[in-house]
Amino acid sequence: MPGPLTEAQIADYDSQxxxxxxxxxxxDEIELLRRSAKEDKRLDDHAFGRDDGEGGTVRLSVWNHPGNGIYGAFARCNRLVQRAEQLLRDEPYHYHSKMIMKDARVGGAWAWHQDYGYWYGNGVLTPNLVSCFIAVDPATRENGCLQVIRGSHACGRVHHQLTGQQAGADPERVAEILKRFELVHVEMNPGDVLFFHSNLLHRSDQNHSENPRWSMICCYNAKSNDPYKESHHPRYTPLDRLPDSAVREIGGQRFEDTDVHQNDSQGQSMAWLDPNRDASATSLKPTSKDANN
Incomplete structure (x- = not known):
């Protein structure tokens, strides 16, 4: 298994x-995740769409606690949690995870945004959070891979406003940032993972290709950054880490087990987020204090 991050890798993350x-x-591991997700009726039942303001719709499922199934095995495995801990310089806890289902020909876009632009309103005081983007399918320019602006996390939190049903970063500000910082298309193979800072500006295009671009994103907050108020995402909850071998063990059980009730109980432990409560990207109001900052 890959070892911990090196000092050089951490320095690259800090600068980029x-x-x-x-x-x-x-x-084999990513195939377990891909097959599980695409055959998972419960995941599909909890999926909802968000208008991207460009005529398309983003489809996703969100859950707050990792659970005991295959998704939890990924979010709780040492490979991810150890790296999150190194990048946060603190004990990480699971803030939430989501499956982005960018289907062939119809998958919607994401507007330029910062995750902290959403999470600021949840009572999180600092941007010391990290997202881990796991490529389930190949991510290419053609099917709407993630785009990031290298070093844009140094710009601080940018004002966000609604675009369709998504909150996007101030377009004028983003345009000026793009004049000084490099735009990077992050093409990825299944099993690759992109770790990114909560203030990094990122977006993705619609998928007009014949190939799906599904991805699972695990978000971690630092223990010392425990939100000061309740929101639709959890406050500090100790994370029960799993050895890396759990990905294969739990993933294999997913297909060996014919007991539907057991699979249901694993899904129920995940604390699915109702679309009406997914306010991170949709709750910005012109009259809020944030709108004047």
Whole structure:
């Protein structure tokens, strides 16, 4: 298994706002996740759409606690949690995870945004959070791979406003940032993982290709950054880490087990987020204090 991050890798993350770990999960491991997600009726039942303001719709499922199934095995495995801990310089806890289902030909876009632009309103005082973007399918320019602005996390929190049903970063500000910072298309193979800072500006195009671009994103907050108020995402909750071998063990059980009730109970432990409560990207109001900052 890959070892911990080196000092040079951590320095790259600090300066760029992101770090790409190639083949962090091998072909067999990521196939377990891909097959699980695409055959998972419960995941599909909890999926909802968000208008991207460009005529398309982003489809996703969100859950707050990792659970005991295959998704939890990824979010709780040492490979991810150890790296999150190194990048946060603190004990990480699971803030939430989501599956982005950018389907072939119809998958919607994400507007330029910062995750902290959403999470600021949840009572999180600092941007010391990290997201881990796991490529389930190949991510290419053609099917709407993630785009990031290298070093843009240093710009601080940018004002966000609604675009369709998504909150996007101030377009004028983003346009000026793009004049000084490099735009990077992050093409990824299944099993690659992109770690990125909560203030890094990122977006993705619609998928007009014949190939799906599904991805799972695990978000971690630092223990010392425990939100000061309740919101639709959890406050500090100790994370029960799993050895890396749990990905294969739990993933294999997913298909060996014919007991539907057991699979249901694993899904129920995940604390799915109702779309009506997913206010991170949709609750900005012109009259809020944030709108004047």
């Amino acid at each position: 706002g992101f770090l790409l770990a190639s083949s962090l999960f091998d072909a």
